[in-house]
Amino acid sequence: MDLIASKQIHVQTLIDHYKHLPGGLLPLLHAVQNCFGYIPASAIADIAVGLNLSKAEVHGVISFYHDFKTKPVGHHMVQICRAEACQSMGSRELEEHVKTSLGIGYGETTPDGFITLEPVYCLGNCASSPSVRIDDDVYARVDKKRFDSLIAGLGGSL
Helix, strand or coil: CCHHHHHHHHHHHHHHHHCCCCCCHHHHHHHHHHHHCCCCHHHHHHHHHHCCCCHHHHHHHHHHCCCCCCCCCCCEEEEEECCHHHHHCCHHHHHHHHHHHHCCCCCEECCCCCEEEEEECCCCCHHHCCCEEECCEEECCCCHHHHHHHHHHCCCCC
């Protein structure tokens, strides 16, 4: 069995699990993303049929929530806060350093698939700006040197 067929079987199993749950689309999308790391485009039609929705409705939900990804992302997700408090404390300079160091822009993944870089517009850590989230951990008062240290701690290199 090839990879595509295997994914379709697994997606169908998830659909069968969530299709009778009221409001099952969101938990189903989370389950698919947890399984594959993103929501494959090939799964959208199957989800729509399984939940008796249009492909546009499914795509609309996916595109509305920024946490849903439609293409593979890096092993680690790095988000830099771009809200006003962080900008006033140096996040723009940090942002340029990160982009240069990683060799990628927002919405991109390093060629080795290790890190995906994304902007975020508040991490709720305004008093300790600038803030960065790496995977599920939020770091305060991040400057260039601290960022480099955090990335090195992941096993990556700059």
